[in-house]
Amino acid sequence: FVLTQPHSLSESPGKTVTISCTRSSGSIFSNYVQWYQQRPGSAPTIVIYEDYQRPSGVPDRFSGAIDRSSNSASLTISGLKTEDEADYFCQSYDGSKRVFGGGTKLTVL
Amino acid sequence: QVHLVESGGGVVRPGRSLRLSCTASGFSFSDYGFHWVRRAPGKGLEWVAVIWYDGSEKYYADSVKGRFTISRDNSKNTLYLQMNSLRAEDTAVYYCARDPQEFSSSWPYRWGQGTLVTVSS
Numbered sequence: 672f673v674l675t676q677p678h679s680l681s682e683s684p685g686k687t688v689t690i691s692c693t694r695s696s697g698s699i700f701s702n703y704v705q706w707y708q709q710r711p712g713s714a715p716t717i718v719i720y721e722d723y724q725r726p727s728g729v730p731d732r733f734s735g736a737i738d739r740s741s742n743s744a745s746l747t748i749s750g751l752k753t754e755d756e757a758d759y760f761c762q763s764y765d766g767s768k769r770v771f772g773g774g775t776k777l778t779v780l
Numbered sequence: 781q782v783h784l785v786e787s788g789g790g791v792v793r794p795g796r797s798l799r800l801s802c803t804a805s806g807f808s809f810s811d812y813g814f815h816w817v818r819r820a821p822g823k824g825l826e827w828v829a830v831i832w833y834d835g836s837e838k839y840y841a842d843s844v845k846g847r848f849t850i851s852r853d854n855s856k857n858t859l860y861l862q863m864n865s866l867r868a869e870d871t872a873v874y875y876c877a878r879d880p881q882e883f884s885s886s887w888p889y890r891w892g893q894g895t896l897v898t899v900s901s
Binding site (some may be wrong): 707714715716717758760762768770771772774 | 827837840892
């Protein structure tokens with residue numbers, strides 16, 4: 672299956688943005704979804720794991736959700752800051768393999 | 781403190797081989813599974829391979845299966861990726877990443893800083 676994300680999004684500081692991750696086949700509930708943030712020149716870091724869990728150190732401005740009707744996962748970032756500008760990737764499982772979404776470039780300006 | 785350092789990247793001609801290493805510190809290496817993930821220039825993240833904590837299970841992306849081999853040496857706290865028959869499309873930054881919990885296999889949690897592999901004639 673494929674995980675499809677919007678290629679890019681742009682929003683102003685202080686606003687809220689939601690990034691979607693749609694699973695092409697099979698139920699989104701079949702496997703956990705993770706979300707990663709990657710800033711230019713840096714390694715990816717986890718911001719959401721197991722659909723909606725937030726690792727320690729990640730601000731509560733980041734939240735994850737799963738939607739059965741659209742068969743998709745989403746990452747919502749509220750109170751946007753310029754430091755949130757980055758690429759965001761969703762990730763799930765296909766059997767024993769891991770699958771990443773194509774990534775969303777978030778611009779905050 | 782978890783620390784992962786990749787090495788072994790460089791420029792290599794198509795069809796040749798390269799071995800990447802990932803040296804770990806700050807935790808019990810033999811208790812965790814590991815992944816290799818890559819990011820090609822202008823592209824997104826691509827999962828490459830996973831190895832279980834005990835090395836008993838290994839899985840690969842279709843794009844590298846039969847050409848790449850993931851392995852580990854618990855006595856050296858080191859993870860490897862042997863890459864054979866390299867192609868231009870293997871050009872990427874390669875990251876090693878550790879699973880979040882011991883004795884399980886799940887998702888990439890803690891990542892190294894990556895090593896660049898360039899396949900070019």
